[in-house]
Amino acid sequence: MKGKWSTKDELINLLKQLTTVESVVGTSKEVEMGEKIEQLLGEIEYFKEYQDKVYRIPVKNDHWNRFNVAAIYEGDPNDQKAYVLLSHFDVVGIDDFGQYKHIAFDSDRYTKQMQQLEDVSPEVAADIESREWLFGRGVMDMKAGLAIQMAVLADAIEQKKKVNLILLSTPDEERNSEGMLAAIEWLACLKESKQYQHIIGLCSEPSFTSFPGDTAKYIYTGSVGKMLPLVCAVGKETHVGEPLAGVNASWMISEVVSEMELSERFFEQSKDELVPPPTVLRLSDLKYEYNVQTPTFAYATFNVLTYTKTAQEVLTEVKKVAEECGEKMDQRLEKRYQRYYVKQKNPPISVYTYGQLKEKGIALYGQTFLDQLESISKRVYQNGGDTRDVTIALAKEVGDYFIELAPFYLVTLAPPYYPAVRLNAQEPFEARLLEEVGELQKWTEERFGEVITQKDYFPGLSDVSYGKIEDGLSVKQTLEKEMPTLSNGYDLPLDAMQKLQMPTVNIGPFGKDAHKRTERLHVPFFTDIAPQMLIRFIDQMTKK
Structure with missing residues (x-):
C-alpha cells in the first residue's frame, strides 16, 4: 500500500485512534465517532482539496443526531461501476468487562491486563501467549475493518487509481441498523444521479x-436474514381457587416457547452451512401486581434467522406452532376436566394474526379503532419505548378489543427485519463476482499460505442485508399487514433497496469472541493480508 496508513505501524495506530472513541450503540458517543472519522479523512490530501466529497447522512428523527459518514473518490467518472467500502462504527456495551470496564477502549492497556489474567480458557491463553492478538472492545467488531477500508481508500487516492470508491461507515448497526436504513436512500439516489450500472458492496466485517x-x-458472499416474530397469549382469567374455569396466559406462552426454542422447523442448509435455530429473546406477562387472578396476557419474541424463507413463510410456520400448542393444551385440559369433574368447559384455543384481528376491528369499530391504536403508539413512544414495545402494546390493545374470543394466540412481527442476501450465480454480474472470489482465494493461498474459505452467508447479521432485496413487493405486502410499526416508527426503505440492488462481498480481518470481554483481533492478518486481499479484489474487478 501507499499513502496514509500504508505501513503496519500506521495502520495499527489508526485502529487505536478509532477504538479509543467509546462509540457504544444508542449513545451520543456515536456522534463523536462520526466526527473522528471525518477528522481522519480530512488528513488525506485529496479530501483537504475536495472537502465537499465527505458527507454526513443523518439518521432520521434521531434523539442523538447521529449520522453516517461517507467519502467519495471518483477515480474514473466514465466507469459505470462503483464500490462501496461498507463498515459500521458503533460497538456493543462493555458490562461484560466487569472491573476492567475503565480500560475496555484502551486496547494497549487491556491487552496487557489480559496477559496477567489466569482465569481464561486454554484457547484465550494460547492467543495471549502468542503476542499476536490485540484485545479490547471494537478491535474486531468492526473498527479493524473500518481501518482497513480507510487505508485502502487512501492507497487508491495516492496511486490515482481508475476506480470509483465510496467509503460508507454507519452508526447503530448493533441495534436496529438505523444508520444503514438512512444511507440506502442516499446510495440509491447516488446510483441514479451518477448513472452507475452496478454498485458493489465491499464489507469488511471480520x-x-x-x-x-x-x-x-472466511470470505462471505451474503448475509443471514432475521425476523422477530412476536407471539401473544390472550388467556381467560379466573381465580386461582378455580384454575380450570379459565386458561392461564403464562401457561399458553410457555408452551410456545418450549416448542419454538431451537426448533428444527426453521432448518435451512446452504452447502455445509446450517442456519442457527430460533431462540427466545424476550418473555413476560403484563401482570404487574400480585393478586390471585391468573395472568390474562403474556408474550414472547423469537429470533428467527433465515437463508431463503420469506417473511410470510416464517409467519405461517410460527402460526402453525401456536395452533399445535393450542391443540395440545385443549387435549390436556379435556383430561383435567374429566379428572376434576368439570362440566362447564372453556372454548378451544384459537390462533389469529395481527392483520386478521385488525381487519375485524376496522370492520366493527371503524375509525375509532384506528384512532385508539394511533394513541397507543404515541403514548409508548413518548414514554421512551422502542418499536418492539409499541408492537407489544398494539397487540395487547387489539387483544383487549376481542377479549370475548379468549383464549387465543395472536401472532405478529416486530422490528427489525433483515432480508437474507447472497450472490446469485445465475445472474451474470454476480457470477463474475463469485468467480473473482474464487481467484482471490487461490491468490491468497499462493502468496501468503492462507487458506480462505468462501461462505454464502455471514452469520452475525450485518448492514449488507439492506443493499438489495428479492421479491420486494411480496415482502412489502406481508410487512404492511403483519408488522404494526412499519411506517409507524420503523421505516424500511424497500423501494430504495429494490432500486439499489447492491451485491456484496465481505473481505475482512480475522478475530475471535465478538461481543465478549475476550474480543480480540489477529494483528498479522489485519496488517499484512486483509488489506492486500481487498486491494487485489478491487484491482482485478477493475481490469475486467
Whole structure:
C-alpha cells in the first residue's frame, strides 16, 4: 500500500485512534465517532482539496443526531461501476468487562491486563501467549475493518487509481441498523444521479468462528436474514381457587416457547452451512401486581434467522406452532376436566394474526379503532419505548378489543427485519463476482499460505442485508399487514433497496469472541493480508 496508513505501524495506530472513541450503540458517543472519522479523512490530501466529497447522512428523527459518514473518490467518472467500502462504527456495551470496564477502549492497556489474567480458557491463553492478538472492545467488531477500508481508500487516492470508491461507515448497526436504513436512500439516489450500472458492496466485517476452536478465515458472499416474530397469549382469567374455569396466559406462552426454542422447523442448509435455530429473546406477562387472578396476557419474541424463507413463510410456520400448542393444551385440559369433574368447559384455543384481528376491528369499530391504536403508539413512544414495545402494546390493545374470543394466540412481527442476501450465480454480474472470489482465494493461498474459505452467508447479521432485496413487493405486502410499526416508527426503505440492488462481498480481518470481554483481533492478518486481499479484489474487478 501507499499513502496514509500504508505501513503496519500506521495502520495499527489508526485502529487505536478509532477504538479509543467509546462509540457504544444508542449513545451520543456515536456522534463523536462520526466526527473522528471525518477528522481522519480530512488528513488525506485529496479530501483537504475536495472537502465537499465527505458527507454526513443523518439518521432520521434521531434523539442523538447521529449520522453516517461517507467519502467519495471518483477515480474514473466514465466507469459505470462503483464500490462501496461498507463498515459500521458503533460497538456493543462493555458490562461484560466487569472491573476492567475503565480500560475496555484502551486496547494497549487491556491487552496487557489480559496477559496477567489466569482465569481464561486454554484457547484465550494460547492467543495471549502468542503476542499476536490485540484485545479490547471494537478491535474486531468492526473498527479493524473500518481501518482497513480507510487505508485502502487512501492507497487508491495516492496511486490515482481508475476506480470509483465510496467509503460508507454507519452508526447503530448493533441495534436496529438505523444508520444503514438512512444511507440506502442516499446510495440509491447516488446510483441514479451518477448513472452507475452496478454498485458493489465491499464489507469488511471480520471472519467469525463457526464453532469453538475454529481457526479458518472466511470470505462471505451474503448475509443471514432475521425476523422477530412476536407471539401473544390472550388467556381467560379466573381465580386461582378455580384454575380450570379459565386458561392461564403464562401457561399458553410457555408452551410456545418450549416448542419454538431451537426448533428444527426453521432448518435451512446452504452447502455445509446450517442456519442457527430460533431462540427466545424476550418473555413476560403484563401482570404487574400480585393478586390471585391468573395472568390474562403474556408474550414472547423469537429470533428467527433465515437463508431463503420469506417473511410470510416464517409467519405461517410460527402460526402453525401456536395452533399445535393450542391443540395440545385443549387435549390436556379435556383430561383435567374429566379428572376434576368439570362440566362447564372453556372454548378451544384459537390462533389469529395481527392483520386478521385488525381487519375485524376496522370492520366493527371503524375509525375509532384506528384512532385508539394511533394513541397507543404515541403514548409508548413518548414514554421512551422502542418499536418492539409499541408492537407489544398494539397487540395487547387489539387483544383487549376481542377479549370475548379468549383464549387465543395472536401472532405478529416486530422490528427489525433483515432480508437474507447472497450472490446469485445465475445472474451474470454476480457470477463474475463469485468467480473473482474464487481467484482471490487461490491468490491468497499462493502468496501468503492462507487458506480462505468462501461462505454464502455471514452469520452475525450485518448492514449488507439492506443493499438489495428479492421479491420486494411480496415482502412489502406481508410487512404492511403483519408488522404494526412499519411506517409507524420503523421505516424500511424497500423501494430504495429494490432500486439499489447492491451485491456484496465481505473481505475482512480475522478475530475471535465478538461481543465478549475476550474480543480480540489477529494483528498479522489485519496488517499484512486483509488489506492486500481487498486491494487485489478491487484491482482485478477493475481490469475486467
